[in-house]
Amino acid sequence: MKGNFDFLYSAFEDEKSILSLFDAAPQAILLIDSQSKIVLVNERVLEVLGYNGDELLGQSLDILLPPQYRERHSLMVEKFLATPRTRQMGQGIDLVALRKDGGQIPVEIGLSYIPSSKGVLIMAVITDIRERKQLEESARKAEKLRSELEKEKELRKLKNTFITMITHDFRNPLNAIRLTVDALEIYCQQISAPKTKHFARLRESLHRLETMIEQIMALGRVEAGQVIFKPEPLQVHDFCRRVAEQFEDRRRIRFSYIGQNQPIMLDPILLDHILSNLLSNAIKYSSDDQEVMLEVNEQADHILIKIHDQGMGIPLGEQIFQAFHRGHNVNGIPGTGLGLSIVKTYTELHGGAVSYESQENIGSTFTVTLPRVQA
Template sequence: MDEPKALSLENEAGFKALFQYATVGILVVSSGGRIELSNPCVEKLFGYEKAELSGQMIELLVPEAFRDSHVHHRDGYFERPKARPMGYGLNLFARKKDGTQFPVEISLGHYQLDNEPLAVAFVTDITERQRFNDELEAKVKERTLELTQSLEREKELNDMKSRFVAMASHEFRTPLSAILSSLTLVESYMKAEQEDKRKRHINRIRASVKNLTVILDEFLSLDKVEQGKVEIERELFDLYDFAEDLMEEVNGMLKQGQHIRFSYNGFRNIMQDKRILRNILLNLLSNGIKYSGEQQTVHLDIDANVGDRKVVIKVRDEGIGIPHEEQKNLFSKFYRAKNATNIQGTGLGLTIVKQYVELLNGHISFRSEPNQGTTFIIEFPLNDHGYENDPTDRRQ
């Protein structure tokens, strides 16, 4: 470095005070790219002593990957010097003595001394600012995601409300109309010889009330499951006897000529939530009856296999089946296949069944062919809590 030039610079009191006490790094660089002066803030920022920087090329403080391009930009600045930020719109990095890199913000100025152009660089370490900006950006992204998900949930809720209103207006109207018309007719059947007609309409009222109760129960069940309010209570029970009791319960739903064919294989005693399993099978069996025609068979096959340590239950009907293009939507809320719109239902039953099966640590799948029927397959652990079956208790 030209010693007289440095002395003349430092002899100016204001300039010296600026260098000494400035809270940003200040570098004075010659047109040849050499460091003429550096203030204490720069020396602390980069980890160099003053003597180590004086006379060095400015590229010493630039990451190696950017040094060649920096020489080009430096020469271009001295050709058209003006006060401006360096690397506008770019992320700038500097290099410490120990080789570590850190983000910086640099402003450039210029002046002449003894007819030689000099550049002044004001260097600020923006590591903390960038960290804050990164954290702020992450929080903004997180909040944006939360808002997006909230809007999606709100939209889904509004869609559900719309579907509920449409479904309820249809599903509630039919049984309510039946109740009102039957009540009117019952009132007119006052004679003793009209007792049979009176009983028929009373039974019709009971069935309609039962349909309304089923609809409300499905909504309440879905709400409980989705809010995590359903508690699993496993108990030891005889699965074979359980299935036979359930078939007796659904016998009253069978259409003319329909029947249920039951087969059982494997161990009978299992440890599972009896109430939830009942709801699952009751739904699937009633669906099999509802979507099958007269004279058709609904099949219930149970295999409690100790070798695989799981129970496999299949409910198969010979009914209308599910169109192939609609099968992907089968477990969606309020979904009704286009070939089932004239059959009573809320479109919630299978949604509830799927969530119930998952509560049993199980899995549900299905296969279906239009006009040939549908088979639902449920699998869940034979004994979730490690209960060992009695190997002599087998029903083939």
């Protein structure tokens, strides 16, 4: 090996030969003397470090080192010269080089020595590892994301199991309570004056609990991927009117329809949930003397369903389509914060979208847009 190095050093007299050898290398290469002065560089240095070769010749190697590494580097050079051998520099340490523009880049540096009659030269082979570091960082982030997704998947599975268990355990007692209320009402009618108001309150409370359980179960089915879009031909006018009529005992709903009422492919179960949730909210968040409007408009390629109320409205910035979120102005009004999340999901299963406009103390209008697919 010593003879080969001597030959390389003797070839240094032929500048073109040595530059051709260096310039063919894919890495940046520098020759440094024992005083850490740069005596030769190849063209790859320009691409990696941003310098022209002439700018580096005669300069201390410190010009390529961030200030915080210079003192340590001097000690490493002394140690290398004391026991010179070919090796990687700074094994186990993240090395960085200082570019001409002031930027710092991660590098690997291989060191070799060239003993000669004119002294020892150090050959530093610098490999730019930015791309590798970026790939490693991307892989690290991908692994972290995969791990987080796995945890989220497991948590969702546990949550769905919990929801199923809780809702199942609630259903049976609720059914028993309902039967007891029915029996009590019949018994009270036989022995004394009817307590209609009290039983109405009991039934209303039971209805709220049953609605809450239904919504929690619906959310669980959505998150478990168990809700399947099953379209069938629907007469939209007749369907929407029937849903609206189910709320007549709670509020007058003004219904209007523009279109030919031809059969359109929609999922009746999902559409019933969409309309019922929006109508229920419109009634719940407005007073008894305020009208609720349901407007359906068939257009060329889609159907617009608008539900308008004159209630308390929604404050700006509320994330109303997020599960369990409730507006800060609805304190004291029962609700789960699940209805609109379900509406959004069921609308999107149709390939549609839901939006709203609202002003506090004036009212809200929810618009559901569904694709119009002829049966």
